[in-house]
Structure formats: structure tokens, C-alpha cells
Amino acid sequence: MTAKHCMMRLHTGARKILREGFFAYFTTGNPRSFPHITTMFYIWDEESCTFYVITSESTKKVKNIQQNPNVALTIDERDPLSPAGNCGVLVRGKARVIPIEEMGDILMNKYWAKYLNVLGQGFPMGSRLAIEITPRVIHYWSGIHFFKWVDHRHA
């Protein structure tokens, strides 16, 4: 199964970053314009090896995904003192805009558990949508070392 394959093959360092990362840099691209990056909160569903971000319907990223489902998600740890200390994960894959209910209670609870302190209890979720990202390629770097995982079904 792809998800298991992903979990097994993914470098432990990459798994650590994906589990512990707080911000993700989510990139969408419209073929007729420039790429679009935003800083997002995210959760990683290790079971299915998919990622979720939550956004509003009217955002540029939703419009871009409707035209081009290819996206990128970058989660990294920065070391301001030495490039050898930088590490990160770049996920490239396909995105799907779904109603937030489709995420299911487990994932929503996971999202709230991770970001409740930042968003606060009263954060409105009613009008929001979820973006589900299914990885095709995952890159991981740690200093000068690079690793790559590819979902060969789509490669």
C-alpha cells in the first residue's frame, strides 16, 4: 500500500519534521501567472500519508487548485548559524479542495489539538474548506544530504 510504503521508506528525520513542524509553506501555481506561496497550519495524516490545510473559499490558492491541482508543501527547520543545520521536507503532489467535514473528527481533533493555543476557541471554522494533499514526491534534506521518496504509481 502506498501510505505504508511512504511511512516505511520515509527518512526518520523527515518523519520527525513532518510530525513536529508547525508552519508549512504551501505553494500553488496558475499556468498563466506566478506561483503563490502562503504560510499555513497543517496536519499530517500518517495513516494515509496525506496532508491537510484549512483555508477560505475565496482564496487565491483555492482558485489556483481548481485550475492546476499540482501543489508543493514545504516544512523545514532553520539554523541561522550554519547551513549544515538546516533540514526540511518538500512535498510535491496533487491537491483536492474538500468540505471541511470530509476530514473527519479524528483529523479535526488533531488539528485543534495542534493549533488551539494559537487560534483560540472562537476561531470560525464554519465557512472554511480543507485542502487535501496527496504526495507524489517527497524530498528531504538535512545539511548537505538529500533523500527522495517517489510514489511510483504516479511517477
Next chain:
Amino acid sequence: MPLRKDELEDRWLYEQIVERVPPFKWLPPTFDVMTQLLLVEAGGILAFLYFRLPNEAIFLGTLAILYTVVWSAGCLYVIPFLRKLRDPTNEEERRVLTKYKHDLLEDKMLELIGSIACYIAITSYLLYDQELLHRFLGQGYGNLILYGLLLILSWDIAYRLWLSFFTAFSSARRSISLARAARKRRGLKYTAYSEVQTLKSLDMINLYWAASAVLLVPIAISTEILLYSIVAFFLSIVILSFVSLLAMETIPWFPPDVEDILLRERFAYVAAYNKSTLHTTPVIFVYDGKYIYFAISVKSAKYRLIKKNNRIAVLVDMRDAKNAMNNRSILMRGKGLVLGQVSPFGLIRLFLYGLWMLRVRSLFWKKYPMYMRYYKEEADSIPLAWQDKPFVSRVLVRLQVEKATYWREALPTFLRV
């Protein structure tokens, strides 16, 4: 269609003539200059033939007419841009530009008084130097019709000389005031950098006007006073333009809130894409007050993608993991210009931007001394792609921003660029 009163108020006298007097008003602007040249030159040739003027007169007269026409072409090209300048969002900078436009376009007294003073100086000299007049008019010397034509031509030249000088002077004064006002910016108040660039381009027309005065040198060369006057005119415009350019160079292209992020933050996220491949990775970067620069490896996916599609996005953000409302970021989207690659284009760019590249390199050393030291000290143990070897393994990318969005408290503000 006749112009409204308010439209006439911000037009130079020359423009009003072109827009209201036949046959110019019947013609599109591009034909006005050519018609002016043909009409005045035809008048000159007729006078030359009828009054049997010396051959020198037709040559020098043609040069004087050419000067007025070359100047007019610049005027008709540049003034519409000046009128379309958008107001800065910073109040003090807006005041400076409003005054600049008022002085140049609306204050007819400045336009007239200066032109008349210049005209009086030229005609006085012609009256004083009868020998020059005699040489120029030959058998026509003393003819009132010819004197009339000469006075008209003198006015045309005086008017243009004055406006060239006055425009250069106003530009220098405006640039110095604008640079001062820019230092007092707050928050997101600024002058959009496309406007700064337009002003710089308009200033270049001052040099064009100065250079066009070379056409008057053969007329002035026989008399020291006229020659020195032309040289002084030329030098004063060059110096004023240089001062203006230097002052404009000190104006930052982004408002203080954005500059704060660009100067303080140490990492940027660069996105490049081509067809189905999207790629976003962190980079170290520097900001020189105008452009964002980052260095990438020639072995990297970014480099391959940017070479195929130079439309990129760069995000710089200030994170606060405790309060999402404190997060601030600037997303800049535009074209990436690769500098330092070994190719015919790369060599041309090296010639054009070589000094800038050295400056950018020193900015990297200043902002990231630990990183740069690491690249230097570990050169033998890190892969070639990581080694700090310009042209061999690393190239610089300069972002020319076309769209910018600033986020504060999760609210986007679209910045004019």
C-alpha cells in the same frame, strides 16, 4: 475635441499650440513633430531662396530648426508619462510630487518668465554682435521680414533651452525632497517603485535635451560667449541630472513595514514552477533597498526551473508560533533574473551587473558571516553544488517584483509596485 479648461491648465504652451493650432491639431501627435519640421524648414528654404542668403545660413538655420524639433519629440513623448504619475501613499512624498507637477505643468509664470529672460539674453546678444548677424543674413541683413523670422526662431530656441534647464532643476529639487520625505515613512506608506522608476526614466529625458543642444554648437562656435553658454547649459543639466539620479537611488522601493521584514528575516521561500512541477525551498537572501537577491546552485531544481520559466514567487515571513495574529509576511511575485551563469547572455549580464554582483556578495558576507565562513572553510568537504564558487557552482537570482502582497494579522494588503 476641444480641451477642457482644467486640461489646458496643466499643459505647456508648446503643447497647447500643437493641440489647438491648425494643421497640428488635425494630426495625431506622432505626425506633429514631422509636420513642424517640414513647415518650418520649408519657410527657411523659401527665405533662403528669396533673400539669397549665404549657404551657411541654410545649414545653421536647419540645425536650429532640428534642435527645436528634436526637443519637441522628447516633450511629446515624456509629458504624458509625467501627467499619469500616481500619487504616493505617503503624504509628504505626495506633497513633493504634487508641487513638482504643479511647477512643471501648471505654473505658467515660471515657464514664461524663464523663457522670456532667456529670449532677452539671446536677442540682446544678436543685437550686440552685428557681425554674426551680418554673416548669417548676408544680403538680407537689415531686412525686417528676416529679422522677424529670426526672432521667432530665437524664441523657439530660448523657450526650449529654458524648459530643459528648468525641468532638470525641478527634477533635482524633487529628488532631494522625495529622498528626504522617504526617510520619514511609516507603516505601509511609500511611493510605488514603478513611479520611482518612471521618474528616473523621465530624468533621462533631461539628458536627452542636454545632448540635443549639441546641434546648436556649430551656430555658437564662432563666438566665445555663445559657445561657453551652450557648454554651461549642457554641464548644468548633466550635473543636475546626476544629483537627481543619486538622490533617487537612495529611495527604498518598499514601505517600512515590508523593509523591516526584508532586513530582519534571514530566510526566504522561493517557489518556481514549470508545467506540473512546483518547487518551494528556503534560501538565504539579501535586500539592497530595491531588489531581493538569493544564490542558488547550478545543480539545483530551482535553477533548472527558473531557466525554463522565470516567473517566481518569494515569501519572507516573521513567524509567531504563540499568536497567529502576530505573523507578518510579504509575498513578492515577479521575474527572476539569473546573474553569473556562463552563457552568452550571462556574460552580457556580467558586464551590465558586475559591480552590483560584487556589492550583493558583500551584503551576503555582512548578513550571513557564519554561513559564508562555513562555505569557505568547508569548501573541501562539501559537494561542489554547495561550494561558494560564482559561475562554477553558484549563480545569483535577482527578483524584479511585479506583484506584492503584505499580510498582517492574517489580512492581506496588495501593494502597488
